[in-house]
Amino acid sequence: MAVEPEKIRNVALVGSQGSGKTTLAEAMLYRAGTIERTGRVEDGTTVCDFSPEEKAAGHSQSLALASFDWHGHKINLIDTPGAPDYAGELHAAFQVADLLVFVIDASSGVDHRATAIWHQAADAGLARIVFINKLDREHASFENVLAELQDAFGAGIAPLELPIGNGPNFHGIADLITDKAYIYDSGSAEEAEIPAEMEDQEQEVHEQLIEGIVVADDDMLERYLEGDVPNPAELEVVLGRGVADGSVFPVVCGSATGPIAVDRLVNFLVEIGPPPTDRTITVTMSDIDTEPACDPGGDQLACVFKTISDDYVGQISLFRVLSGTIRRDDNLTNSSTGNSERLRGLVSLVGGKQQDINSVSAGDIGGVTKLQQTHTGDTLTNAGRAVIQLEPWPEPVLAYGLVPRTRAAEDKLGTGLRRLIDEDPSLQLERSEETHQTLLWGLGEAHLRLAISRLDRMGIEVDTEDMRVPYRQTITGTGDAEGKHKKQSGGHGQFGVAYVRIEPLARGAGFEFVDAISGGSIPRQYIPAVEAGVREAMADGASLGFPIVDIKATVYDGKHHSVDSSEFSFNMAGKLAFNAAFAQAGPVVLEPMARVEITVSSEYQGDVMGDLSSRRGQVQGTESGPWGEQVIHAVVPESELVRYAIELRSLTGGRARFKAERVAYEILSGALPEAATA
Template identity: 45%
Template sequence: MAERNQNNGRGVAADQPAQVRNVVLVGHSGAGKTTLAEALLAETGTIQRAGRVEDGSTVCDHDEVEIRQRRSVSLTLAPFEHTAGGRRIKVNLLDAPGYPDFVGDLRAGLRAADAALFVVSAVDGIDGLTRMLWEECSAVGMPRAVVITKIDQARGDFARTLGECQQAFGGGVVPLYLPDGTGLVGLLTERFYDYGSGRRVVGEPGPGAAEMLAQERAALIEGIIEESEDESLMDRYVSGEELDLDELIADLERAVARGGLHPVLATAVPHGDRQGAVVGIAELLEVITRGFPSPLEHPLPPVTTIEGKDVPALTCDPDGPLLAEVIKTVSDPYVGRISLVRVFSGTLRPDLTVHVSGHGLADRGHEDHDVDERIGALSAPLGKQQRSLAECRAGDVCAIAKLARAETGDTISAADGPLLMASWTMPDPLLPVAIRAVSKADEDKLGQSLNRLVAEDPTLRLENNAETRQLVLWCMGEAHADVLLDRLRSRYGVEVETVALRVPLRETFGGTAEGLGRHVKQSGGHGQYGICRITVEPLPPGAGFEFVDRIVGGVVPRQFIPSVEKGVRTQMTRGVSAGYPMVDLKVTLHDGKAHSVDSSDMAFQTAGALAVKDAAAKVPVLLLEPVDEVSVLVHDEHTGPVMSDLSGRRGRVLGTESVPGGRTLIRAEVPELEMTRYSIDLRSLSHGTGTFHRRFLRYEPLPSHLMEKVMETS
């Protein structure tokens, strides 16, 4: 291709980074990503037909329906090779999930790739997730192209979908080919690529394509000229000079590789009983292999030592220091743990001892760790096949067997020079799902199985809530939760059931009251004797607990006053009404009685607890609910419905502010009881484009009508 590969057309050994392309397929569910991946594998001879590898075995573990279901919720690797410009190019095609719930796998694919291929359906158009991911790629300067699928279907409209892409994605989105009947018209070559006979035939475009070709070709050439480093091109073009086609193509390739231009292509995959070539597949392969950059052209993520010290910038050098990252982890109960790894620098070899570092996700159950491990077999996975590799060099992607401690997002480096890569941004899981084991046998296996799921999925957070005594999975959404529960059952044989989530409430006094605690027992030998009188009064929200000693004359001996306080605190922890901890109280000890023989620390602890209960029986006990500070980011057209919804959740909208990109940030205070399913509802309200963050703010009294419901279920 162009000079940027620095090979001047000469062949390079197949194991060089210049001959690798790491491409992630991005798009909403149903856009046709997996079908397109299968078509690329079939076109390059990697599989005999869609869904089958060379020896006839299936691409994945089970039948085709299950293949597609699994691929739709998990990052998968489909490597293939293709000859372009006389060189053999290896393409690591990363098929990313198309559901918002699995954005963790999707972002892992973005991290491992050097370019992104956005797949958009000509039938369904663009969804919110695709827009958000385009913005993410734009922020880091990742090269991108767009392929519009299903152009042959009844409701497929290439022109409309192209317009949507140009409006949503902004400048630089230009078509390279236009559909015309049974094939495509090349805007630069001005040739017609006819697939009507079942194979690609090159010819002249029909007379009806002339006007369309002239208009779109001019826009494409102007876009190429704007990105070209040759300043004379514009003057030559304006003066009417016919520009050299090879020169234009070389400038186009450089512009695509730099992320300045985003070519749009079109495809149609034969379906049903139809046979023949996939329309646009050869053109797509040309863009992937000649336009997308090699790993040599993609800067490496920031790297430090494990102590946090800066490291000189590394490059994609097979002979450089070892630096790799785990982008996907799969724990199989029979095979063990398999780690999908992108090598950024150095070379991985079987039986090599490496250092595995994981940091920054301790709050989600991923403990920080720095361990040395021995690498098992290396392979290039394709479906259930693991094709053995002698090594994996910088720029490539491979699978490593049996790294016992490695988790998704971990850094792999040399044992004698440990390094740590900056982690990629991971969204917070905001849908809590409380679960419990169905049987004692399931309970025994649950802990280990959940640890394996956590190792695979950095978006999952595991919480064992001591206060509510519930095991809670914090998930990205309903589909994420369903997949996790299914994996527990099908992969690890653990049956669990979901239960109603308990929100940790608090109790407090609704007024001032006096309480008597009397613990007097005679049962032979030493008895138990402790009497105390206290006054309990509420404090302002957030004030905590205050204990005041007002004993005069030693009616309660000094050594037993702390015992009373301890008993009061113990009872406050247990609660007096619905079993929730008590907060914001002032307790004053002002009277009591003791016995010279039978009084003891335990007797006065019990008396203190009884005194709190006695006081609580004389005044209303209020339940307090946690209130969160919530920030919601939505596109402007969804602001009204989202604000109305927040108000309907007993929320107080504090204000809004405009955010670049036609979005609005809404700030509100909302009770936590109303937020348990908000991630699902916001996705519906905002058509999948809204995001939110929340943090605990304070406790407030629960409305009386809700208090009655809580009391009934406690």
Template identity: 40%
Template sequence: MAERASTSAGANGTTITAERPDAIRNVVLVGQSGSGKTTLVEALSMATGALTRAGRVEDGTCVSDYDDIEHRQHRSVQLSVVPVAYGGIKINLLDTPGYADFVGELRAGLRAADAALFVISAAAGAAGVGGQTLALWEECASVGMPRALVITHLDAARADFDEMTETCRDILGGGAAESMLPLHLPVYGPRGSDGHRPVTGLIDLLTEHVFDYSRGEHTRAETTAEQAALIDRARGRLIEGIIAESEDETLMDRYLAGAEIDLTTLVTDLERAVARGTFHPVLIAAPPPEGAREGLGMVEILDLITRGFPTPAEHPVSASRLGDGSGPVPLTCDPAGPLAAEVIRTASDPYVGRVSLVRMFSGTLHADDTVHVCGHGPIEERNHDVDERAGGLSAPFGKQQRPLGQAIAGDIACVGKLGHAETGDTLSAKDAPLLIAPWPMPEPLLPVAIRAHGKADEDKLSLSLSRLVAEDPAVRLEQNGQTHQLVLWCLGEAHRDVALERLRSRFGVQVDTLDHRVALRETFATGASGRGRHVKQSGGHGQYAICEIEVAPLPEGSGIEFEDKVVGGVVPRQFIPSVEKGVRAQAARGVVAGYPLVDVRVTLYDGKAHSVDSSDAAFQTAGALALREAAAAARVDLLEPIAEVRVTVSDDHVGAVLGDLSGRRGRVLGTEPTTGGRTVVRAEVPELELSRYAIDLRSLAHGSAHFTRAYTRHEPMPAQRAEDIRAQASAPA
């Protein structure tokens, strides 16, 4: 039979293609920063011949880093795709960032993949299976995504495979820990003087074979008596776990009755259980020795991916037809079906413009095809519900792009020159437009206020920000009408730093960061009277206006009420709206600290006018002066916004979170247990105390918590805090 995946030479290296969807596997690598995901991608690429040495393709460039920002950040910040070919199957390896700030890229990888490899570092112990890993594991479980675990760094001084496996079972296994079992056991070499003990081979528990990797090759070795004893202890547990997930209900009875279950049946049932997402094998990986090509466990991982992980056809996705309200349209992974693809990442290339990385769910896409590009939100807000002509197609290979003739259903490809496409958008046929529901994105909760550094930057800032948001939907842009600040909302400090660096290095815009201002308000706590006198005479036409007002507090949400109680025409009727206009203008500017005045009733009850010198402008000024004088005679409160915060945190850190919220002037409304050994804490907290909460909470709960916030109301702030803000407002610039 002809190979289902093939390679062809191009100007930038070898392009791996697949003829049918069943010859494709899309696998996302998930794990915390430092777990070894990128090293594993490179080792798998070397084992399949895609790389000549660690991280290097034929021309010597690096495969894992996507852009220069990653070099400066010393961490992966973007989703990277590396295709390899093994056994006639094209495997798209999606390497995701491990740092929590870039969870948006990680979730894009989950959408594009059909199975996940969770990479766990044994050197980190239980910390290697942190709250973020657990959250992603549960997210994959909720959609039934098949998962396997790969344990790395077993050569570390205190690493223990059995202990690490049990830790994963305890944290990730939940009520189904018996479905998370190792397929292999490590064979250790002698411990070095530095305390490290290298893993030199693997024991296959099903075949009972031992494989030696000490020279960088997958070779069969003799089984020692000690290894045979290890097999006897672990193999039975693995067989029972496989049989428990078997579709053959008689298999367990036969096994318990003492019947020998043949190897072919066990392997077949294992592969089916893995593909269904009900069994999660634990594997072992280590990079190849210096000068060798084959890393430990690479053959075993590749075998599991090609034989146990599902094809794209087993990952159904539904879409909706635009405009007809006919409900969901199931998409089959058929190259001859209707075109449906989703943009999972958007990047700007300095030479070819915007490049869209897309996952094909149905149909076939060719270069220069006209496609319909559509995003989400109300139709009046969409600026990318358009038909566009696709540019050239290419196959991603880390930082490289290699020419591609067509992209079929199930594959991942880069599409050039889609000027309106944004991350999360759907590409479909122009005569049958479809829309695929986007994947969930975390809410960015760290604000950073920015302004253009100079005039040249100001001219380019708007376009650059729109391109930044199109590339990274985890960034939210806000033009705050109350504080008049331009605010980028990010997921954390690293995410913020990358966003600002992209503005500078990729779009050529330098910005200054400012302290984020919270939208405070002012209100009268007591009633007061004020007199506004604006009288000027300097020859010729003068200015004359006097008005007297009373100000009274109103309930929250009342706004500004203006009442006319002038009698006897002391203020001519045509100037009463002028007084109101002046009062409202001064209220918008504030009366003590520069924040809008709200929830008061202003009553005009007396005044004076001049038959010649009175004017609209004069009475506006008098109205403003009267309000300021009333404020000087009253107690004016500063109102701060209060947010309802819901913190989901592991039970181990509930006490720390409660104490921290109290230190932020928070009022705890209650706690309630939720799934997975976690608790939801509800509290009301002043928004002034939440500017850095996204950073502080991550540190406080060791990454095991997340929170949401929602505005509830404004209320008076403590007197001392209000006095400090007034002092800052009156201080000279």
């Protein structure tokens, strides 16, 4: 049955790899009665890590949707991977989630990855709460993690609970709003009084919390100053407004493996989490920007945010409905392609399992099977041309060259790669005409290895190689040479002579051909053949094989034979003349240069700049980023950036990111790398 938008919660679990997000999702599904027993990530038995690759790796590699009911509400839970190589999955979740639950490991605290995701969430304006997990582990410390949160993210951090017991003795929580304890010794929550030994601490934090909440509401603050303490229900209303507008970030705690206090976390999602009606998403309709209301009775409008390939049902497109109600067998238009799609199979998902449903209403998330021409990021609508303005996917930074192992793999590779990119737009395909490589770009080594593994599962076996640098050649002086092609083998022979002079052009000018023939030394019909020969010689690249660019070639004289001359003869004469002239003209190798922008934690700035110098980079300046990082601008040879994504992560412990753009070609300084001529 369709669910009212006010009773829907679209929630993404985010945080560092290993913080326990997938285990927390498992515990929430168990508490909701959706599953009968909890699986383990280590055993490959969890609901959300359902792909063969995830089971083998022992961690999440793509987002998973698991929907369940809780106290009359529907929660669409999105479990996301924590590793930066899978940032495209996190990006997809950001497009449709209304609330993020930051899962923090109580034994390791707030690390750089959690901080980076928090900054992304703040930039996106998303509501956030924090769940401090694994409080039943040795060396777990709620107090230390809370202090780290407050130091890293500011005064909006507001603890709603305190743990009862430490480490393996953790067995309950103290609710700071109700002044009640909840003990989990029996496996379920049992209400109790606050333990005597923590009464003073609980009361102090309770008063700080109440004061922090009431200041957000003038009427409530006035009542509070007059001695009228708001009841828990009133406090939750104001707290919910603070969460929705991004000024308050509640902190709750527990253990997903217990599971302890997981049910209370889900209660908070329902009680203070924002419904989809609170979020506005910009849509361009007939060239006019608008923010459609989250109305089940409005025009049908949905956005596909993730595509999954299922071994049994084929392609499943996950979508969020922004407006209207989408029903089974509806015909909607894909705004990106203009094609009509019939939605034959609507499904609700719990990880890798699907259940057929009849409709999905505004604010809700569902799936549709076997769409023919709809991909991630596309819009489905009955309202003419409507395009949802999504943030661009993360730019890839590392490329592998793909080499099919067999002819059969070569035949299927194009189809397999298109399927991968339809599922994950943070992958990009490039076919380099200069290096003759098929390049697959991704967000890191693990991201690309996953893509290769998925190709292998499709029966497409490939080997990988590093991206080759597209060197070029040019000249620094002039050259002038004769090209003679003469051959006699019975009957008509082959004869053509061309004199070609070459000189350099400005960088980036390309190629210019000048016909300076006079007196008919080369008949007019053979001049194009000479030009074609010169162009072919430039493409062949002489002895090194790199394309030759930025040259002006002038054919000024030649010889022909009335019987033996032909287009082929003068084509060969043009090649020979160019190659001989090129050897005289001071040939040099050009290497591509990239403008690089590196965002790095300030403590690693010196290391990164020193490393850039060792890579022949030219630092052009630095500036402060919006979150206190340092942004370094430099120009670096592309040959030094082939594996930079891996090396930068190693150098900074993952505390840096970069983007690069080719800006120019410059004369190679130093020797040409051996790999370039291999």
